Each structure stands twice: as structure tokens, then as C-alpha cells.
Amino acid sequence: MQYVSTRGGMAPSNFSDVLLEGLAPDGGLVVPVEIPTVDAATIESWRELTYPQLATEVIGLYWTDIPREDLAELCQAAYGDQFNADDVVPLTPIDQMAALVDLSQGPTLAFKDMAMQFLGEALPYVLKQRDQTLNILGATSGDTGSAAEYAFRSKPNIGVFMLSPKGRMSQFQRAQMYTLTDDNIHNIVIDGVFDDAQNLVKELNGDLDFKAKHSLGTVNSINLGRLIAQSVYYFWAWLRVTTGIPADQREGFSVSFAVPSGNFGNVFSGQLARQMGLPIDTLVLATNENNVLDEFFRSGKYEPRSAANTLATSSPSMDISKASNLERFIYLVLGQDAQALAQAWEQLDSNGTLDLSEHQPRFQQEFGMVSGTSTHEDRVATIRATYEKSKVVIDPHTADGVTVARGYQKPNQPMLVLETAKPEKFTDIVNEALGFEPELLPEYAKLLELGQHTVELGTEAQALREYIALHYV
Incomplete structure (x- = not known):
């Protein structure tokens, strides 16, 4: 290779x-x-x-x-x-056809x-x-x-x-x-x-x-090593969610993934898995108020924002306005043509905008990519609604994923939302939504001191x- x-x-x-x-x-x-x-x-x-x-x-x-x-x-x-879970990545149902892919069992949650x-x-x-x-x-x-x-x-x-x-x-x-x-x-x-x-x-x-x-x-x-390692859990989640389906019906059974996105790495790992042959119907890219990527997938125009125009939000790990890994996706869109990619980046560097609107219909048709934006109010409401329905507490980035996923769910097709972090890392917004703070384990609480x-x-x-x-x- x-x-x-x-x-x-x-x-x-x-x-x-x-x-x-x-x-x-x-x-x-x-x-x-x-x-x-x-x-x-x-x-x-x-x-x-x-x-x-x-x-x-x-x-x-x-x-x-x-x-x-x-x-x-x-x-x-x-x-x-x-890793805290015996199987490393458990799946946690949050309703009949949606589940969290629990990726936060590692040492930094x-x-x-x-x-x-x-x-x-x-x-x-x-x-x-x-x-x-x-x-x-x-x-x-x-x-x-x-x-x-x-x-x-x-x-x-x-x-x-x-x-x-x-x-x-x-x-x-x-x-x-x-x-x-x-x-x-x-x-x-x-x-x-x-x-x-x-x-x-x-x-x-x-x-x-x-x-x-x-x-x-x-x-x-x-x-690239990170993205390839991340593609593993897309296969893992598909294998887990299809376990209850009769063996003769599994081939080609597709699921969708919703992915909270900042630098486009996690969702591109899903695109790799999809290109490899995993039956993924849709990759739902969720942004917060810094929604440059949502605008790109809806219009085909990529316009990174300046530092001054990058908002500080309650899902801070997604406060990014220039997604490095988008270049890999555009490379695929342009037929893996390095010369065309270099010319596209010259266009972006010269005028601050990359116009790929002629290719925009292919984003969903060929690559299964759709997107949406979530706000602070959405995050609070989704954290509250998820807890009331399933007694599962989610962090604000995962809440962005759940919020946007709701607009793309299809009948009889599982929607898997990639969990971003444990809610203990973002106590303020959890308290705003639920009226209590998730309790840190003693070994983590000591870090604050x-x-x-x-x-x-x-x-x-x-x-x-x-x-x-x-x-x-």
C-alpha cells in the first residue's frame, strides 16, 4: 500500500x-x-x-x-x-431506532x-x-x-x-x-x-x-494514521447493530451515522469506511454555530471564517472555522486529481472562497454526505429530551449530533450517533439543561485541584x- x-x-x-x-x-x-x-x-x-x-x-x-x-x-x-468498557466501544440505545456509539471509554473520556x-x-x-x-x-x-x-x-x-x-x-x-x-x-x-x-x-x-x-x-x-484507526469503530458499530438481523438479511443492510464535526477528521473516517465497502447510507455532519461546513455541504461554497468571526460556543471542541481534513474529501470529489486539488486551493488562498457548487449534488448522491447546524438552545433542549426519554446524559457535542440526526432519520434504518465525550467534561451546560452536574469520579475530580x-x-x-x-x- x-x-x-x-x-x-x-x-x-x-x-x-x-x-x-x-x-x-x-x-x-x-x-x-x-x-x-x-x-x-x-x-x-x-x-x-x-x-x-x-x-x-x-x-x-x-x-x-x-x-x-x-x-x-x-x-x-x-x-x-x-478502556473502561470490556468491549471498548458499547452501543447505548436512546430510542427505538437510534443509539450512541460510546467512544468515550478511554483515559481522557x-x-x-x-x-x-x-x-x-x-x-x-x-x-x-x-x-x-x-x-x-x-x-x-x-x-x-x-x-x-x-x-x-x-x-x-x-x-x-x-x-x-x-x-x-x-x-x-x-x-x-x-x-x-x-x-x-x-x-x-x-x-x-x-x-x-x-x-x-x-x-x-x-x-x-x-x-x-x-x-x-x-x-x-x-x-492519516488517526483517521484509519477511527474508521475501525464504524465497522464495529455496524457489526453490533446488525447482530439481531437474520444472517441472510444482513448483506447490504445500511445504517446512517451522525457525526459532530469540527476539523472533519471523524466524519472523513466514516467516508473511508464507506468507500471501503461498509454499508453506510448517510453520513450526517453536525456543526455548531461555527457552521462553515454545513454551509459548504448545502451550497458547495467553502468560505472559512477569520479568528475574529469564530464564535465561542457551549460545544467548544467544534469551535473551528477552517477544517483541515476537508481537503481529503475535496480530493475525492475531484477524482483524486492532485493538479485539480492544487488549483482549487490556489483559488481558496487567493480570494478566501472555494466554489464547488457544480459538484454539490454529488455530495449526497455519490458520497452520502448531508449536514446541519445546532445552536446552544438546541443543545440544551436535546440534552434534556434525551435524558427524559432514555435517562442517558450526553455532552454538548454529542447533543449537536443528536439534534441534526433527528432531521435525517429514515424509517426502519438505524441512526448511530458518535458520542464525542463524557458529559462530566462539560458540567455547566448539563446543569443548565438538567439542573444537576454529572459527578466526576474521584480520580478525575482531583485534577481540578x-x-x-x-x-x-x-x-x-x-x-x-x-x-x-x-x-x-
């Missing part, structure tokens, strides 16, 4: 190479030359597998330059005791653990094989940072430099990240919004001399370069 850049400026590489690289050298995103496919019989043969075994099968279709027994060991280590725990095993494996070091440079709007830091804390030959927007995360999210004291963890608070932090990551990754000298890589969702360790920087790239140069491994 070989990988190239969406913009055509990277020689074909293997999975181990792109796992370390993150962003392609030409500024594009890494994609497989050809998305692997599986038939219905193969998917059915996976039904009795454990989650680590299923991850081995799915990831193994992409990571072909590793011995299969080594990959199996990495997956077993990634999805082991650090957010879906980001599903991929990050895998990378926490895979990256050290590759580095040891090659006798190399890696300095992870990332940006977070909330959950990616803590998931990365918990996956890589005290790992040999790895440093983590995580950028986060000042004052834009919940109290618990800040406590999870900023209380870590491991020598290889560096929390850098940027005086701006998530998009400012993300732009810094892209700028330093685009400085190839600096990147090479300081061995920079990334585990943001621009890292610990001292926090951060470095504050502005949005200038040079200051970040200087800090990394002093602290990289």
Missing part, C-alpha cells in the same frame, strides 16, 4: 513513513493511492472478533509494511485495560482516545525500528490535546508540544492537559482561537528545514520556533 499527497508533490511512501510525517512535504495531506475495499463476506467474517482483533484487520489493510503479528500486539496494547491510544503504541514502535526521535507538534480545541498527552506521556524518544487556545476550553479539559508534569509534555497556550493554533502547526510543518532539524511530526487529525503548567505565546511563529528549539528531544 502506497501513499501520496493530495497536492501531488510527495513521492509514494509506505504507511510507516507517513505515520511519522503527518503533513505532506508539499503542504498537502497524505492519502492512499487507492482506498482498499472489502466485500460483504469479509465484513461478516469479522463479526465475532474483539475490538483489538478488528482493529488489526482494518488497519492491516493500510499498514502493509509491518509484520501482522506485530500489528496485532500493538492493537492489543492500545485497546486494553485503559473523549473519542480522541480511540485513535490516539493506537498512535501511542504505533509511533514508538516505528521510532524504535528506525532509531529515531519525534517531536509531536499539535493544536487542540479541547480533546485532542489531552488524548495525545496521555498517549505519549513519558514515552521514549518522543516530545509533545501541544498548542491550545487561551480561554476556549472547559475547566476540566484544561485540568486534564495542564496538570501533567511529564518532562516530554509541553502545553503552549496561544493568545487566539483554535484556527490560530492550527495555522502555526501548518506553518512550522511547512518550514521543511526547521521540521527536519527538530524532527517534527503531528498527531492532529491531519495524520492540582497546579497547572503552561507556557503562553502569541500567534507569531518565530516565538514558537524558539521555544521548540530549546526543548525538543
